[in-house]
Each structure stands twice: as C-alpha cells, then as structure tokens.
Amino acid sequence: MPKKADLHVRTIASMGRVSPAEAVRLAKEKGLAAIAIVDHESVEAIPEAVEAGERYGVEVIPGVELMYEEGPREAHIIGYFIDWKNRSLLTEISRSQAARAWRIRRIIEELQKLGIKISYEDVLAEAGNAAILGRTHIASLLVKRGVVSNMMQAFDKYLSYGKPAYVPRYQLPLSEVMRPIFEAGGVPALAHPKFSRAEELVPELVKHGLRAIEVYHPYHTKDDVKRFKSLAQRHGLIETGGTDSEPKRSPVGTVTVPYKVVEELRNWWKELPKRLKKLLG
Numbered sequence: 001m002p003k004k005a006d007l008h009v010r011t012i013a014s015m016g017r018v019s020p021a022e023a024v025r026l027a028k029e030k031g032l033a034a035i036a037i038v039d040h041e042s043v044e045a046i047p048e049a050v051e052a053g054e055r056y057g058v059e060v061i062p063g064v065e066l067m068y069e070e071g072p073r074e075a076h077i078i079g080y081f082i083d084w085k086n087r088s089l090l091t092e093i094s095r096s097q098a099a100r101a102w103r104i105r106r107i108i109e110e111l112q113k114l115g116i117k118i119s120y121e122d123v124l125a126e127a128g129n130a131a132i133l134g135r136t137h138i139a140s141l142l143v144k145r146g147v148v149s150n151m152m153q154a155f156d157k158y159l160s161y162g163k164p165a166y167v168p169r170y171q172l173p174l175s176e177v178m179r180p181i182f183e184a185g186g187v188p189a190l191a192h193p194k195f196s197r198a199e200e201l202v203p204e205l206v207k208h209g210l211r212a213i214e215v216y217h218p219y220h221t222k223d224d225v226k227r228f229k230s231l232a233q234r235h236g237l238i239e240t241g242g243t244d245s246e247p248k249r250s251p252v253g254t255v256t257v258p259y260k261v262v263e264e265l266r267n268w269w270k271e272l273p274k275r276l277k278k279l280l281g
C-alpha cells in the first residue's frame with residue numbers, strides 16, 4: 001500500500017477531539033506513515049505527540065496554525081517542521097492569545113450593548129477547559145441561549161466583519177504574518193483556502209514566502225479542489241491536505257495525501273537556511 005499522511009491533525013490543545021497520543025494511535029490504526037500536529041495558535045500538543053510517534057512508529061511533523069485577519073481578509077497559515085521551542089514563535093503565540101482574550105471581552109461588550117445578556121464568565125464556562133477562547137464559543141453560547149438558531153447565523157448576524165458585534169483583532173500585517181514560522185524554521189502553507197479570498201491573497205503571500213497550499217480539506221468540494229490545484233500549479237506551491245476539525249468522521253485520516261508531499265515539504269525545509277536571509281529581510 002502506498003504510504004499516506006494526514007497533514008492537518010488537531011488535538012484538544014485547540015478544540016480538536018483527541019489527545020495528542022490518541023491522535024498518533026489513530027494514525028497507526030489507519031496505517032498512516034506520518035501526521036502533522038497542527039493546532040490553532042498552540043504547540044502544546046507536540047511533545048506528547050512526538051513521544052507517542054516514537055512509540056507507535058508514526059512520523060510526527062510538528063506544526064502550528066497562525067491566524068491572519070484584517071477586516072474581511074482572512075487566512076490561516078500552517079507552519080510545518082517548526083521548532084516548537086523557538087522563542088519568536090512562542091512570543092507571537094502568547095501575544096496573539098492575549099489579544100484574543102481582549103477581543104472576546106470587547107465582543108461581549110458589543111453584544112451587551114445590543115441587549116444580549118452574556119458575560120465573559122458565561123463564555124469561559126461555554127469553552128469548558130479549552131485552552132483558547134474563540135468566537136465560536138460565543139457563537140455556540142448564542143445558539144444555546146436561543147438568540148440565534150445556529151452557529152452560522154451567529155456569525156452572519158453579529159460576529160462577522162461588518163456585523164454589529166464585530167471587533168477587529170490585533171494583527172501582524174500580511175507581509176509579516178509568516179515571519180514567526182520562518183524564525184522557527186518552518187515551511188508555510190495556506191490552510192483551507194476555501195475560507196480565504198485565496199485568489200486575492202495567494203499571490204501576495206507567495207511574494208512573502210508561502211510555499212504550500214491545503215488543496216485537500218473535508219470542506220472542499222471537487223470544484224474547490226480543482227480550483228486550488230490550479231492555483232497551486234500557477235504559483236508552484238506544494239499541494240497539502242488533512243482532516244482538520246472535521247466533526248462527523250474520524251479526527252485523523254479522513255483526508256490524506258501521498259507521503260511524497262511530506263518529502264516535498266521536507267526538501268524545502270532542508271533548503272530553508274539558504275533562503276532565510278531573503279525571507280526575513
């Protein structure tokens with residue numbers, strides 16, 4: 001059987017469904033050769049996953065997903081093969097997490113002004129023991145309270161850009177957003193381009209060093225895959241894919257790519273030192 005990899009595995013460190021060790025065990029069970037541990041703004045899961053990878057004989061690629069959001073322009077950027085102890089990366093992650101908590105408080109204020117009675121404590125409780133608070137926690141609370149009937153509506157009515165409870169977040173400019181990944185020696189990939197204005201953003205990101213794009217993702221239709229494959233080819237990007245937080249099927253191995261994608265990423269990673277001077281400016 002050809003070797004396969006799931007290059008977007010999310011754990012409980014960022015609202016995923018499995019512990020890091022469990023993710024690796026599932027990968028073994030599904031016969032995967034490699035998985036990338038990719039949590040949203042967290043590298044907490046990596047040490048446990050690497051350790052489990054050695055135990056189960058599954059290659060674990062350390063990754064992270066950083067967010068870019070400036071008004072309607074949104075992109076999630078994955079860094080593959082990162083040094084998860086790198087100081088610049090860790091600083092950027094904590095800065096972003098602090099800004100995120102601030103933003104949640106500000107959104108709650110805006111909702112309160114609209115007469116919706118929720119508090120920061122309510123959102124914390126909704127998030128359970130999630131390490132990171134997000135707008136999705138507010139959205140699910142609004143559903144529970146009957147303010148809206150589903151998550152999508154919470155964003156459409158209140159939380160999205162241009163809507164009454166939208167609050168901009170602290171953000172590195174697009175030209176800088178991959179810097180923490182480069183500083184940690186990682187290879188940057190655009191995650192789930194379906195949720196970005198990919199045609200607009202990819203050329204700009206490529207100029208700043210983007211190397212790969214997630215062509216295969218549970219939410220991508222056949223047409224999406226076609227579109228992003230051609231975008232990848234136009235810009236010479238490596239075509240990655242993975243399961244992310246697909247809610248209905250297995251959290252590992254629902255979407256996979258041939259192992260040769262890992263080799264392509266690794267080859268570029270090996271060449272990274274030569275490129276860093278240009279990339280970091």
Ligand SMILES: [Zn+2]
Nearest residue numbers: 065076191192
């Ligand atoms: Zn994402």
